[in-house]
Amino acid sequence: MTTGELHDLLVTALIRRSGGSKRDWRAALGKIRVYSPETHPHCNWMVSPSGSNGENAIIERLLDDFRGRYPLVSGD
Numbered sequence: 001m002t003t004g005e006l007h008d009l010l011v012t013a014l015i016r017r018s019g020g021s022k023r024d025w026r027a028a029l030g031k032i033r034v035y036s037p038e039t040h041p042h043c044n045w046m047v048s049p050s051g052s053n054g055e056n057a058i059i060e061r062l063l064d065d066f067r068g069r070y071p072l073v074s075g076d
Contacts (some may be wrong), residue, residue, distance in 0.1 A: 003032040003045065004076045010047075010066060018058050026043045028055040043071045070076075 007029070014025040028051025035044045049059040 001070055001073050002076050003034055003073055006045070006066070006070055006073050007032055009070075010062065013062055014058065015071075016060065019033070025055075029059060032073070034073060037072055043067045047074050 006027075010029060011025045014020070014029070015022065018040055022028050023068055028049055033046045033048075035046070037044045047059070047063055049056040051059065
């Protein structure tokens with residue numbers, strides 16, 4: 001899976017769970033950073049959300065689930 005595909009899945013899941021627009025959730029989610037699987041073998045990506053406190057809490061809960069399902073991604 002690429003970061004672009006993961007980002008799209010995250011935004012879709014956020015809209016389904018909490019409503020809102022793609023534009024707003026994309027802005028709150030921010031970029032996905034990818035690390036080397038050699039140094040991060042269990043999950044090689046990270047997101048630093050930049051939304052409101054409420055948005056960030058929703059995002060963090062969703063990220064916990066997604067890290068288990070999609071632990072390794074490749075850059076676009």
